[in-house]
Amino acid sequence: MIPPPGTGAFLNAHGWGGAAVRPLAGDASFRRYFRVTLGGRSAVLMDAPPDKEDSGPFLAIGKYLHNLGFSAPQALATDLDSGLILLEDYGDGRVTPVLAQDASDEHAIYAAAVDILAALHQHPPGDVAPYTDAEYLREARLFPDWYLPAVGLTEAPGHDAAWAQLWPALFTHPPVLVLRDYHADNLMLLDRPGHQRLGLLDFQDALAGHPAYDLASLLQDIRRIVSPKLEAAMIARYIAARPDLDEAAFRTAYAILAAQRNIKILGVFTRLYVRDGKPAYPRYHPRLWEMVNANLEHPALAPVKAWFDAHVPASARIGVKVSA
Known part of the structure; x- marks a missing residue:
């Protein structure tokens, strides 16, 4: 290069x-x-x-x-x-490869990442645009706009209306700074005076939105599998650090945002392949579908699950085939 x-x-x-x-x-x-x-x-x-x-x-x-x-x-x-x-220069201590070499410190590293979110969310979001329902929908629409055509399907009616039933649950908490790509690949282990243990990368698309978004991004990470046990422990850790939260409402928002983000990524990764000629990304589709299928089982996702069940058959939930 x-x-x-x-x-x-x-x-x-x-x-x-x-x-x-x-x-x-x-x-x-x-x-x-x-x-x-x-x-x-x-x-x-x-x-x-x-x-x-x-x-x-x-x-x-x-x-x-x-x-x-x-x-x-x-x-x-x-x-x-x-x-x-x-x-x-934050060095080469990116969390994903570090834990690939030695996962013994996994719990402590994720705890530090969760604690950063809990601390950040005590502050105003700053001068960033709001995460509106229109933006959530724009992201969700990356799936019918890019993924469905790539697997030979056309969009059936009702997609936007199904999501519209979920958006109100995302506006039950004062907005915080949402970094929007908060996961292990964008966290750097630091060992230097005057710095926290973890350095932050890739935050230029930040918006003012729901505090569950970045937690879902961290714990439902397509590039690095987080066990259900660790995910549950870290959600509980965040909630314990935020006694001001309505726990039930927060968990509902977490489920919606995890699904919305993973479904969005199905579209994003398809677009990176189809439009931008980057063939590496469809390899993540099978894992994404595992997470999306699990996401859709949450009761809060019932309207969206009904649309997917009616219009996206199992044969289309395996990913986009990459041309040789």
Whole structure:
């Protein structure tokens, strides 16, 4: 992966002239990442093409989180016109591969992640847009818009109306900052003074919404299986830390949001394959369907389950076939 044009001039202008630049793993967006090293120092160069990515929210939310005492990488230098941002380097301790090597600390790491959410949700959401019912529906519609055509089905009537019966349950609590992609792949183990144990990544799409969303994102993680026992323990931990919550209403919202998110991801991962030519993502479909089928059994999901049972047969719940 070749660094973007202008990298050398950008680094020269900000005291990193002559630094070594090597690629890092990217994500599902158009952003690319490189590690920059010079004389014992290191930083992360983010290449976010301005015609495809708006880095303003990432910088603003990162600063807000930092000011609240949470560990979010701060910008060392920026050139938004070219889409180049130099960030603090949080190292290589991403939770997913760390636990793949040694899962003995799994409970403690997830407890720390849950405690971050409980603490964050004590604060106002900041200057972000609300997570509206229109946005929840837009996300849910990624399934009929992208997944159904990819498996040879057309959308049957009643999809939107079924979801509309669920949205009121998501507005029973004052909104909090919802990071929207809070899971093990976006959490970094840190060991440095002045930082919490876990660093936060990928929060640029944050909205003001229900506190159960990020908990569901963490505990129903498509990339890393969380056992039902650990999921139950972490939900209980969060609720214990938030005595102000209506527990029954929170658990109902958790069930709805877990289903909505997993169904949305079925659509997102299909779009990444069909539209963007990324063939790796459909491999997650079978696991997603396992979770969605389980999600739909919750009584709160009854209207959506009825629509799925009537219009999405078992033969279509195995994933999109990738062309050779």
